Every structure is written in C-alpha cells, then in structure tokens.
Amino acid sequence: MLSRNAENLFWMARYVERAECTARLLTMGQRMAVLPGSAFLDEWRSVLRVTGCESYLDHDGPATEADIVRILLLDPDNPSSIQSCLARARANAKSVRTALTQDTWEALNLSWRRLADIKPAAALRELAALIDWVKTRAAIFRGSVDTGQLRTAGYDFMRIGGGLERAQMTLRLLEVKYYVLLPETDVVGGGRDHYQWTSVLHALSASRAYHHVYGGVHTPWQITDLLMVNRAFPRSVAFCADQMGWHLGLLAQEHDGPAAAHATLGEISDMLNRGRNGALFQRGLHESVQQCLALTNRLASEIAEAYHF
Amino acid sequence: MTFFEMLDQQGATRKCYAEVQRWIDETGIAGLQRRMEEAEAIFRRIGITFAVYGEGGDPERLIPFDLLPRVFSRLEWQRLEQGIRQRAQALNAFLYDVYHRGEIIRAGLIPQDLVYRNETFRPEMIGFDPPGRVYSHIVGIDIIRTAPDAFEVLEDNCRTPSGVSYMLENREIMTRMFPELFNRGLVTPVDNYPAQLLQSLKEVAPPACKGDPVVVLLTPGPLNSAYYEHSFLADLMGIELVEPADLFVDRDRVWMKTTYGPKGVDVIYRRIDDEYLDPLAFRPDSMLGVPGLFHAYRAGGVTLCSAPGAGIADDKAIYVHVPEMIRFYLGEAPILGNIPTWQCGKPEDLAHVLDHMAELVCKEVHGSGGYGMLIGPRATREAIATYSQRILANPGGFIAQPTLELSTVPTLGGAGVVGRHADFRPFCLVGKRMRLVPGGLTRVALTEGSLVVNSSQGGGVKDTWVLRD
Numbered sequence: 001m002l003s004r005n006a007e008n009l010f011w012m013a014r015y016v017e018r019a020e021c022t023a024r025l026l027t028m029g030q031r032m033a034v035l036p037g038s039a040f041l042d043e044w045r046s047v048l049r050v051t052g053c054e055s056y057l058d059h060d061g062p063a064t065e066a067d068i069v070r071i072l073l074l075d076p077d078n079p080s081s082i083q084s085c086l087a088r089a090r091a092n093a094k095s096v097r098t099a100l101t102q103d104t105w106e107a108l109n110l111s112w113r114r115l116a117d118i119k120p121a122a123a124l125r126e127l128a129a130l131i132d133w134v135k136t137r138a139a140i141f142r143g144s145v146d147t148g149q150l151r152t153a154g155y156d157f158m159r160i161g162g163g164l165e166r167a168q169m170t171l172r173l174l175e176v177k178y179y180v181l182l183p184e185t186d187v188v189g190g191g192r193d194h195y196q197w198t199s200v201l202h203a204l205s206a207s208r209a210y211h212h213v214y215g216g217v218h219t220p221w222q223i224t225d226l227l228m229v230n231r232a233f234p235r236s237v238a239f240c241a242d243q244m245g246w247h248l249g250l251l252a253q254e255h256d257g258p259a260a261a262h263a264t265l266g267e268i269s270d271m272l273n274r275g276r277n278g279a280l281f282q283r284g285l286h287e288s289v290q291q292c293l294a295l296t297n298r299l300a301s302e303i304a305e306a307y308h309f
Numbered sequence: 310m311t312f313f314e315m316l317d318q319q320g321a322t323r324k325c326y327a328e329v330q331r332w333i334d335e336t337g338i339a340g341l342q343r344r345m346e347e348a349e350a351i352f353r354r355i356g357i358t359f360a361v362y363g364e365g366g367d368p369e370r371l372i373p374f375d376l377l378p379r380v381f382s383r384l385e386w387q388r389l390e391q392g393i394r395q396r397a398q399a400l401n402a403f404l405y406d407v408y409h410r411g412e413i414i415r416a417g418l419i420p421q422d423l424v425y426r427n428e429t430f431r432p433e434m435i436g437f438d439p440p441g442r443v444y445s446h447i448v449g450i451d452i453i454r455t456a457p458d459a460f461e462v463l464e465d466n467c468r469t470p471s472g473v474s475y476m477l478e479n480r481e482i483m484t485r486m487f488p489e490l491f492n493r494g495l496v497t498p499v500d501n502y503p504a505q506l507l508q509s510l511k512e513v514a515p516p517a518c519k520g521d522p523v524v525v526l527l528t529p530g531p532l533n534s535a536y537y538e539h540s541f542l543a544d545l546m547g548i549e550l551v552e553p554a555d556l557f558v559d560r561d562r563v564w565m566k567t568t569y570g571p572k573g574v575d576v577i578y579r580r581i582d583d584e585y586l587d588p589l590a591f592r593p594d595s596m597l598g599v600p601g602l603f604h605a606y607r608a609g610g611v612t613l614c615s616a617p618g619a620g621i622a623d624d625k626a627i628y629v630h631v632p633e634m635i636r637f638y639l640g641e642a643p644i645l646g647n648i649p650t651w652q653c654g655k656p657e658d659l660a661h662v663l664d665h666m667a668e669l670v671c672k673e674v675h676g677s678g679g680y681g682m683l684i685g686p687r688a689t690r691e692a693i694a695t696y697s698q699r700i701l702a703n704p705g706g707f708i709a710q711p712t713l714e715l716s717t718v719p720t721l722g723g724a725g726v727v728g729r730h731a732d733f734r735p736f737c738l739v740g741k742r743m744r745l746v747p748g749g750l751t752r753v754a755l756t757e758g759s760l761v762v763n764s765s766q767g768g769g770v771k772d773t774w775v776l777r778d
Binding site for chain 1: 354355413530532536543544549550551552554555565566567569570614704
C-alpha cells in the first residue's frame with residue numbers, strides 16, 4: 001500500500017485512541033479532584049503535566065475543571081485536545097478515504113463537529129455526558145473497523161497505531177498517580193490514597209476486572225500489575241505490546257521485516273516479563289513507566305522508518 | 310415561451326414523466342419534503358461535500374439535492390448520444406491535428422493565432438503521439454435544451470470534467486430511498502461507469518507497460534474542492550488515489566512509494582491542471598507536481614489522462630468552431646448545434662455586443678464555474694457600463710451569447726412542484742473505443758428564474774433518468 005496511506009491509518013487510529021484516553025484522564029481527574037484537600041494538591045495540574053499541556057494554563061493558581069475543559073476538551077489549537085484529536089482523525093481518514101469502509105468513514109465524519117460548536121460553560125455542565133459521548137464514538141469507530149475493514153496491511157497499521165497510543169495513555173495515567181501521590185507505600189493507605197488508586201482503575205473501566213483477577217483488596221503493586229504486565233486486560237501495556245507484536249508480525253510476512261521495531265518490542269516484553277509479581281513495583285513505578293514510554297516512542301519512529309512514512 | 314419538460318403544450322404530463330407524476334401523486338408534496346430532509350442527512354453522513362473557492366464559510370458545504378428526477382425518453386437519448394459521441398470524436402481529432410500538421414488551420418477554417426497563441430496550447434506536445442491518439446479521455450459536454458427538439462451545446466470540457474460522482478451518488482440515493490421507482494426496470498442503470506472508465510484508461514496504457522496496466526488517480530489532495538469525487542472514483546475502480554508526493558520518476562518510468570518500496574505506474578488519471586503536473590516542464594514554482602513526469606510521458610513510460618494541452622479544444626474561443634471541426638474531420642453534419650456566439654475579438658461582433666449588452670450573456674473566454682459573467686437582462690445599467698469597460702480593455706478575452714430560454718425541469722418547491730432552469734452534462738469516455746453511460750449530471754438553478762446552475766453559485770443537482778423505451 002502507499003506509504004502515505006499507511007501513515008494516515010496509523011495516525012488515524014492513534015488520534016481516536018488518544019481522544020478516548022484523554023476523556024478517561026478527565027474522568028480520573030474529576031474523581032480525584034473531588035477528594036478532600038485536592039485543591040491543595042492540584043490534581044488537575046498533574047493531568048495537564050502528563051499530557052504535556054501545562055504550558056496552555058494561563059495562570060499560576062491551582063488548575064480548575066474549567067481550565068481542563070478549555071485546554072483538553074475544546075481548544076482547537078492544542079494538538080492534544082479531544083477536539084483536535086477528533087478533527088485530525090477525520091482529516092487522516094479523509095486522506096485515505098479509499099482505504100476505509102463507508103461505516104468507518106461515517107464513524108469519524110460524525111464525530112468531529114459536535115465539539116467545535118459547544119460553548120465552554122455548556123461543556124462544563126455536560127462534562128460527564130460529553131466524556132461518555134467521546135468513548136461511544138471511539139467504540140463505534142473500533143466496531144466498524146472490527147466488523148468491516150479488510151484484513152490487509154491497512155488494518156495492521158491501524159491496530160499498531162491504536163495499540164501504541166493506548167499503551168502510552170495507560171502509562172500516562174500511572175504517571176498522574178505518581179505526581180499526586182506523595183510517598184509510594186506498599187499498602188494502599190487510608191481514605192485518600194485508596195480513592196486515588198481506585199480512580200485509576202475506574203478511569204480504565206477496570207474496577208470489576210481488578211476484583212476478578214486479584215480479589216477484593218486493593219494493593220498498589222497489584223493495580224500496577226494489572227495495568228502493566230497482565231496480558232488479559234485489554235488496556236494493559238503488555239496486552240497492547242502483544243497486539244502490536246502480532247500485527248507487526250503479519251506485516252513482516254509481506255515486507256522485509258523491520259528488525260529494529262521487532263527488537264524494541266522484544267525489549268518492552270522482556271521488561272514487563274521481568275516485572276511480574278510486583279517486581280516492577282519494587283524497582284520503582286515511576287522509573288519503569290518512564291522507561292516504557294521511551295521505548296514506545298522509539299518503536300513509533302522505527303515503524304515509521306521501516307515503512308517509509 | 311419556456312419549455313417545462315414535464316408537460317406538453319396542452320398542459321398534460323409528457324409520457325416520459327408518467328412514472329414521476331404517479332410517484333408525486335402517491336407520495337404527496339409533504340411526504341416528499343420529509344424524504345428530502347432524510348436525503349440531506351444521508352449526503353452529510355456520507356460526506357459528499359463541495360468546497361467553494363474564495364467564498365469562506367463552511368469549507369465542507371453540501372451540494373443541494375433535489376428529489377425529483379429529470380427524465381429523457383429513449384428517443385431523446387438516442388439523438389443526444391449520437392451527438393455527444395460525434396462531438397467527442399471531433400474534439401480528439403482536432404487535438405491530434407493541432408499538435409501535428411494543423412490541417413484545419415492550413416485549410417483556413419480556424420485562425421492560427423487562435424490556436425498557437427492560445428495560453429492553453431502546449432508547444433511541448435507538438436509531434437507527440439499519445440497512446441491511441443487520444444487526448445481527452447473523458448469529455449464532459451454541457452448541453453441545454455430550449456424546446457422539445459432543440460438541444461444545444463453550451464460548452465465542452467476536455468480536461469478533467471467533474472460531477473460524475475453526483476450522477477452516481479444521486480442515483481444511489483434515489484435507489485436506496487425509493488426502490489419502488491426502479492424495480493420495474495424502466496430506468497437504465499448508470500452504475501457501470503467506474504468499470505467503463507477503468508477499462509478506457511487501461512486501453513491507453515503506454516508502450517512501456519507489460520501486462521495488466523497499473524492505473525492511479527492523481528489528486529491535488531483533500532483540500533481540493535472535488536476531492537470527494539477523486540476518492541469516490543478511485544474507490545469504485547479499486548485503484549490507488551495518489552498525491553504528487555507519492556510519485557517519483559526514475560529511468561523514464563513513474564513509481565509510487567509504497568510500504569513495499571517503489572511500484573511502477575502505467576496510467577495516471579490526473580485531476581491536476583497542466584501547469585501543476587511537472588515543475589520541470591511547466592510551472593517551475595509549482596509546489597505540486599512530479600518532477601520529470603512529462604519527460605516520462607513523452608518517452609512512453611506512462612500515459613497521462615487527459616493529455617497535457619487538451620484544454621485547447623474546450624477553450625471558449627475555439628468552441629465557436631466545433632461544428633466546423635465536425636464537418637472537417639468527420640464529414641458529417643453536426644447533430645448537436647452550438648449556441649450563436651459573438652467573439653468580441655472580431656470588430657464587427659464587438660460592435661454588435663456593445664450595442665446589445667442588455668439582451669446578451671457576456672462571458673470571459675477563460676472563465677469557468679459561472680464566475681465573471683454578465684447576464685444582460687438581469688444586470689443594472691451601472692453593471693453593464695462597468696462590464697463594457699472590461700470588454701473594451703481586452704476584447705479578445707470575451708464572448709457573448711443570446712439569453713436563452715433554458716428549459717425548466719420539475720423541482721420540489723415549498724408549495725408544490727415548480728419548474729427550474731437546468732442544464733445537462735453527460736460524460737463520454739474515450740479509449741480504444743468510445744463509451745457513454747446513459748445518463749449524466751443535471752444541474753438545476755434552485756432560485757426561481759435563475760439561469761446559473763453552477764454549484765458554486767447556489768445551483769443544485771438531481772438524478773437523471775434515461776428510460777428504456
């Protein structure tokens with residue numbers, strides 16, 4: 001396929017995933033911010049920091065929900081805002097219109113206008129509904145891809161882009177936790193700490209899944225285990241790495257396999273395997289997350305190089 | 310008297326409109342209007358939009374769609390078809406001639422300056438034989454009707470006529486929404502157009518092509534106003550939609566950049582103007598374009614459709630001479646006539662035009678899309694005065710035609726069925742042989758009395774039926 005089309009499909013899937021993950025970040029921030037004492041700890045600022053949007057804040061005080069809605073939901077000039085992600089996903093889709101089914105195109109074509117017309121005050125009032133809407137749109141997109149797209153190289157590029165972005169956003173969610181949590185402890189502390197960790201699970205729609213896998217008690221290392229190394233949980237880094245590995249493998253059957261990308265993916269898997277049973281948490285969550293983010297970034301540029309993006 | 314295509318002179322429904330009339334009676338006006346909103350929602354969802362240059366506003370505007378089809382009987386179509394094929398053949402013969410011996414000029418039928426000093430004439434093409442001697446592979450001919458038996462050609466489009474996607478989508482939407490209209494098989498289908506287009510393009514593969522030709526559609530990109538059509542056609546033909554940056558030239562062949570590495574390209578259906586094709590051959594400042602493309606074309610490594618320089622045949626100053634071409638190259642009488650045209654470059658014509666501007670339609674020779682024209686009977690005295698100054702400043706740049714009684718076609722208005730002026734653009738395909746799908750694009754002026762049907766000026770589109778009998 002045309003390299004430009006491969007690149008557009010890769011980024012289209014990334015942007016949709018990013019829009020959804022940013023919506024999930026907002027959910028998490030919202031839950032954390034309503035905890036007692038939150039204004040003091042500035043949860044919202046940590047959300048801005050992990051998305052690389054702190055510079056869009058126009059004052060020094062604690063970041064508010066209104067700031068977040070403006071910056072992360074609506075700002076058309078902020079490339080990370082949900083509005084931008086949906087518009088860019090659609091622009092990518094439009095450039096590869098011939099590689100998409102009608103349903104997939106319609107899924108993206110219907111998504112992009114709604115946020116463009118909404119006023120900040122109204123968005124703030126309807127935030128929960130808007131977040132749900134973004135998640136629904138992403139689900140419709142994925143559903144149409146799943147049930148309609150030909151299983152050719154284009155599909156592989158979409159799945160790789162989606163997997164990469166999702167892995168990165170799970171890592172970023174864990175980073176928010178790092179910034180707002182003061183000391184990292186072995187046991188989930190009382191009240192506040194507990195809610196913060198469970199907010200992470202909640203934002204990833206993983207609260208119930210956690211109980212099924214680990215039983216009723218919340219421990220930070222098990223939560224980390226679910227989000228990083230558990231291969232069954234579809235938002236975990238390990239799951240996303242498997243997904244990318246599978247589709248890179250399929251692409252490699254037709255192309256001269258991009259050795260560098262496969263090696264990097266192997267490195268990510270090794271690191272996660274070595275981190276089982278709490279080992280990752282013992283080594284230091286923040287360092288592991290940072291290392292993993294760096295590896296996924298390297299992977300992205302290696303894929304681009306191998307397929308002439 | 311304006312000819313309303315739905316009724317005969319006694320005010321009875323014409324036979325070819327019987328099915329449409331029955332449908333209107335059964336559904337009722339209110340019912341039709343409800344369905345209209347539904348149709349619009351479908352168009353918006355599919356993303357069939359049309360960008361208008363220089364107007365600002367919504368960059369992804371919808372082209373208005375009118376539900377009521379325009380109908381041609383089989384006999385009417387037979388005559389149109391003969392006329393269209395004849396014209397497409399003569400235009401291609403003319404193109405071959407002017408880039409070779411120029412017999413028609415030697416014969417004194419067309420002034421040489423009109424051809425060789427025309428800015429659409431490409432000296433780079435002189436002496437070159439394009440595959441199959443075809444220059445214009447898709448000829449779009451704009452036709453108007455002034456009476457039951459009077460069809461005339463308004464202009465020819467030999468470069469990259471657009472609008473065929475509307476012909477296909479309008480039918481698609483009508484079939485989807487009103488299957489009962491089509492299940493009796495009264496209407497001839499048009500959906501084989503993409504297959505015929507691909508076949509025609511493959512037939513003009515270059516000498517260097519071995520095996521099944523690789524055909525691509527070259528678009529300027531998603532910001533182009535016809536981008537929807539480009540992607541739509543590429544999709545239906547199952548070919549790659551490429552942008553200039555996807556292509557490069559090496560050893561007289563054109564290659565596209567794929568994830569597997571370079572892949573050879575044989576035929577390029579280009580929807581980019583000549584000037585922007587190749588910065589080495591044409592405009593050096595073009596940011597679009599594929600360096601070396603024209604060289605590869607002349608070396609027989611690739612075919613460009615349409616050929617560079619095909620625009621000389623649809624120039625408004627050349628238009629006047631098309632009936633002459635038909636007689637000269639084909640030895641036949643023209644089946645479709647021209648509209649009487651005064652060329653302001655000729656002193657006697659200029660005098661007539663300046664004296665009668667209030668009755669005439671004046672146009673720029675190189676204008677298109679309904680821009681820069683003056684409709685005399687509708688213009689204020691000041692507008693006429695200003696326009697005549699423009700003509701006097703550059704007489705050769707203008708032509709004038711009588712204000713015609715364009716026929717009207719049934720259109721859904723607020724209170725009922727109303728007549729609105731329309732024109733018609735069929736698309737004739739030229740490869741090793743000629744192909745013409747029974748149908749085309751009917752554009753309709755949605756404002757009462759308006760004669761401008763261009764979508765850039767508020768015109769709409771409708772489905773066009775050619776009946777089986």
